[in-house]
Each structure stands twice: as structure tokens, then as C-alpha cells.
Amino acid sequence: MICLEGLLGESLFLLKTTWQAAQLRFAKLHLNKSQDFCNTVLWTDETMEMSVEMFGHNAQCHICRKPNTTASGDKIDANQSSKTKIKCIDLPIHVNLYRQVDQDLINCYIENERKMIMQDILEKEKNDAKNAVEEYVYDLRDKLCGVYEKFITEDDSRKITLMLEDIENWLYEDGEDQPKHVYVEKLQEMKKFGGPIHDRYKEYEERPKALFDLENKLQMLMKTLEEYENKDKKYDHIDPVDMEKVEKYASEAMNWLSSKMHIQHRLNLTQDPIIKVAEIKAKSKELDSLCSPIIYKPKSKGEPLSKDQGKSNSEQNRPMNGQGSSDTKLDDSCQQPKSSEEMDMD
Numbered sequence: 001m002i003c004l005e006g007l008l009g010e011s012l013f014l015l016k017t018t019w020q021a022a023q024l025r026f027a028k029l030h031l032n033k034s035q036d037f038c039n040t041v042l043w044t045d046e047t048m049e050m051s052v053e054m055f056g057h058n059a060q061c062h063i064c065r066k067p068n069t070t071a072s073g074d075k076i077d078a079n080q081s082s083k084t085k086i087k088c089i090d091l092p093i094h095v096n097l098y099r100q101v102d103q104d105l106i107n108c109y110i111e112n113e114r115k116m117i118m119q120d121i122l123e124k125e126k127n128d129a130k131n132a133v134e135e136y137v138y139d140l141r142d143k144l145c146g147v148y149e150k151f152i153t154e155d156d157s158r159k160i161t162l163m164l165e166d167i168e169n170w171l172y173e174d175g176e177d178q179p180k181h182v183y184v185e186k187l188q189e190m191k192k193f194g195g196p197i198h199d200r201y202k203e204y205e206e207r208p209k210a211l212f213d214l215e216n217k218l219q220m221l222m223k224t225l226e227e228y229e230n231k232d233k234k235y236d237h238i239d240p241v242d243m244e245k246v247e248k249y250a251s252e253a254m255n256w257l258s259s260k261m262h263i264q265h266r267l268n269l270t271q272d273p274i275i276k277v278a279e280i281k282a283k284s285k286e287l288d289s290l291c292s293p294i295i296y297k298p299k300s301k302g303e304p305l306s307k308d309q310g311k312s313n314s315e316q317n318r319p320m321n322g323q324g325s326s327d328t329k330l331d332d333s334c335q336q337p338k339s340s341e342e343m344d345m346d
Contacts, residue, residue: 122180125180126178126179126180126183129180129183129184129187130171130175130178130183132183132187133167133171133183133186133187133190134168134171136187136190136191136194137164137167137168137171140160140164140190140194141161143197144157144160144161147201148197148198148201150269150270151197151200151201151204151269151270152197152270153270156193159193160193160194163190163193164190167186167190170186196272199272200269200270200271200272200273202277203273203276203277204269204273206277207273207275207277207280210277210280210281211257211261211280213280213281213284214253214257214280214283214284214287215257217284217287217288218250218253218254218257218287221246221249221250221287221291221295224246225243225246225247225250228243235295237297237299237300238294238295238297242294242297243294245290245294246290246291246294246295249287249290249291250287250291253283253286253287256283257283260274260275261275263275
């Protein structure tokens with residue numbers, strides 16, 4: 001048994017026969033020993049610094065050596081082992097691109113992509129123009145038998161219906177794949193016949209509201225003129241010349257409207273209207289711009305009073321002789337009973 005303090009262990013297998021025989025002899029001598037004893041006993045060879053754990057937990061062989069020495073016994077310099085040399089070296093980086101596409105080829109790809117994008121745009125515009133023709137055919141044909149029926153004669157309706165059927169057949173035969181301008185021309189050709197019908201229908205639907213607004217404004221102006229003639233205080237600050245202008249504008253608008261509507265009532269719904277909604281709205285706007293600044297003119301501020309008027313007003317506001325003294329006496333007489341009552345309360 002040896003002391004292992006200050007020694008370092010390295011693993012080594014026991015391969016020699018002499019070592020194996022020494023182990024056997026050592027084991028026979030300690031057959032009667034307990035397991036605890038066997039776990040703490042080490043066997044050593046005298047020829048070299050070696051310790052063998054015969055009955056330990058690990059059953060391994062260890063060769064013991066001193067610190068700062070190698071397995072063969074050579075000493076190691078402590079300064080040399082503690083110091084570590086560090087050397088910094090620049091790491092060069094070389095970029096090598098494999099299978100790289102040339103810039104000219106990339107530009108060619110970009111140009112081809114632009115051409116394909118433009119081709120897609122043109123194709124979409126052509127399809128939209130074709131769909132617009134087809135949609136207008138179906139829409140106009142349905143309305144000729146519906147809302148447009150009162151605004152077109154039977155002969156014209158029959159002609160337009162035949163034209164729409166021809167265009168529909170053309171779309172599914174020769175017009176299946178045509179340039180964009182061909183579809184645009186077909187659409188404009190149909191609108192030459194369908195446009196006036198649509199305008200007559202639109203005028204008929206919107207005319208009543210425009211007439212109602214214009215007639216209301218004329219009635220308001222006539223009522224204002226009547227109040228002015230009745231010397232209403234709201235309009236006493238307006239110059240009579242300006243009110244004559246208002247009367248003139250209102251009468252002209254009424255004459256224009258009555259003459260136009262007299263002709264319009266004689267026309268059929270299949271004829272173009274003599275008075276347009278835009279004209280009625282323009283006349284209403286003209287009346288507002290000419291008459292509103294006059295009838296809604298604000299009153300001017302009052303002129304300063306003269307000296308004589310100021311004296312008369314001051315005399316009127318001054319109390320009569322003896323009135324002030326009588327008022328003071330009344331006040332004193334009213335206060336006296338209050339004081340007596342307060343004394344009684346105390």
C-alpha cells in the first residue's frame with residue numbers, strides 16, 4: 001500500500017503475465033477479508049510507480065505520476081505551460097460566382113418581361129371592349145321591351161332589335177378575336193341609336209324635379225314682391241329700383257318657362273324634348289345669382305342722432321318735477337313698517 005497524495009492517474013491495461021500472476025497471489029492472500037476491506041486496499045508493484053485497484057468499485061488500473069511531469073518522468077516547464085501564444089492572421093476572402101448570368105442576358109429578360117406585361121394589358125383592354133359590346137347588346141335589347149318602350153316607335157324598335165341580333169351573331173363568329181378598335185367602333189355605332197332613346201328617358205325622369213325647384217323659386221320671388229308692395233318692414237331698406245329688377249328677372253323666367261312647357265306638352269315621348277333639364281337648372285341658378293343678393297340684403301346700421309333729437313330724448317327720460325321726491329318718500333314709508341316689524345319680532 002502506498003500513499004497517492006500529489007500523484008496524477010492515467011489509465012493503463014495490465015497485459016503482462018507477471019502482473020497477472022502477482023494479482024492472483026494477492027487475491028489468494030486476502031480471500032477471508034470483507035468487501036469493505038477489499039474496496040479500500042490497493043496493490044502496488046515495486047518495479048514501477050503503479051497502483052492497481054483489485055477489488056474497488058471501478059476495477060481499473062492507474063499509473064501514478066508527479067505533477068508537471070510526463071508519463072515517462074520528464075519535467076515540464078511551468079512558464080512554458082502557462083503562457084499561450086496568440087497570433088492573429090488576416091483571413092482572405094475570395095468570391096467566385098459560379099453559373100452567373102451576364103448583365104446583357106438579364107437586360108434581355110427584363111425587356112421580354114416588359115413586353116409580356118404590355119401584351120397582357122392590351123389583351124385585357126381588348127377583352128373589356130368586347131365585353132362592353134356584348135353587355136350593351138343585352139342591356140339595350142332588354143330595355144327596348146321595358147323602360148324604353150314608350151320613348152321609341154315600333155319601326156325604330158324593330159330595326160334596332162335586328163341590328164342587335166346581327167352584332168350578337170358577329171361577336172360569336174367573325175368578331176371572336178378582333179382588335180380593340182373594332183369593338184370600340186361597334187359600340188359607338190350602337191350608341192348612335194340607343195343614345196337618343198336613353199336621353200329621352202332620362203329627361204322624362206328628371207324633368208319634374210327640376211321644374212318643381214324652379215317653380216318654387218318663382219313663387220318665393222312673387223311672394224317677396226307682394227310683401228314689398230304691402231310695405232313689409234323686412235324690405236323697407238331695399239331700393240325700389242332693385243326690387244323692379246327682381247320683378248323683371250322673375251317675369252322673364254316665368255315667360256320663358258311657360259313658353260317652353262307649352263311646346264313640350266305638345267310633343268310625344270318618342271320625340272326629343274324641347275326643354276332640357278340642364279337648361280331648367282341653369283335658369284334656376286341664374287335667378288339665385290341675380291335676385292338673392294337683393295332680397296337678402298342686410299339692413300344698414302342706424303344714422304347718428306342730431307342734437308335736437310338727443311335733447312328731446314334726454315328730456316323724455318328725465319323724471320317729472322316732484323316725482324323723484326315722491327318716489328323717495330314712498331320708499332321710506334315702505335321701509336318704516338319693515339323696521340317696526342323687525343323690532344316686534346325681536
